[in-house]
Amino acid sequence: MTTSTPTQLRKPYVTPYAEENLGLPLAFEWADGAPRLTYRDALPQEWMFGALWARCGTARTGKILWNLVHTLRQRRCMMRGLCRVCGESATDPDTGRVWWILPSALADGFRSPWPTAHPPTCKACVGEALASCPYLRREVPVVCTAGDYTPVAVLANLYGQDDDGRVVETRHQIPVGLGESHLLNRALATQLIVQVSDLQPVA
Incomplete structure (x- = not known):
């Protein structure tokens, strides 16, 4: 979720609060x-x-903090198929498929797997999210269900050391594949990216 405070949306499960922001005593x-x-x-x-x-x-x-994402709750949603709004299961009990809101660019590519850092949105919360979330309104999203989803990458900041041995950020919020161990060693992961597949649009 990004931009200004929504007027109707409940405080989403994946949105952090100021007091949840902890210091980062990083080292190598x-x-x-x-x-x-x-x-x-x-x-x-x-x-x-x-x-x-x-x-x-x-x-x-x-x-x-409406413009940020809570790292642990986002990862939990991505791994367990939980709704980013209410935090409950986004799996349809009748079909076993997971409800998702994805970018409109997906409209012509439902047969291909699609990577995303955006957690699922359960059927009950789709209408509320579409009506109230500025990011979703701006993206003209597609509502669909997924038959499967698999972790493939992390969204992360990369760090190195300067000439004095201090830890410094070198790249900000870039996707790093789970097989890129040389980058994962320098990464501070903030969001999990999954590949959703077997997608079906919801009429």
Whole structure:
């Protein structure tokens, strides 16, 4: 979700709050013979798909940050097929297919797999999302269902070290494939990208 505050949309499940924004004490360490981005107090669960993930709280309190995405809740939605608005399952109980709102550019390519960082939207929340979300209105989206979805990449910031050994950002919000280990070692992942397939438009 982006741009200004919607007037009708509930506070979406994937939208973060100000008090969930945590500091990032980033550093580099040696792992398997190569430098790897880490936190100075990293926990094992903060790596997934070969990348370090952006740290954030889960309190859902404080000012809502409409123009940002909560990393952990977005990843949970993408892995479990949860709705980005209500956080409940986006799988249709009658068909077993997952409801999704995707860009209009997809209209001519339903037979091809489609990568996206946007979580599903359950059938019950589609109308509300289309009516209230500025991003979706601007994109002229297509409502469809997917038969399958598979993690293929992360959206991430890449980091390196300057001449003084300080950790510095070198690339901002770029897609990094899950097979690109040389980049995943320098990545701070913020969103999971999945490839949706077996797409069917909803009339």
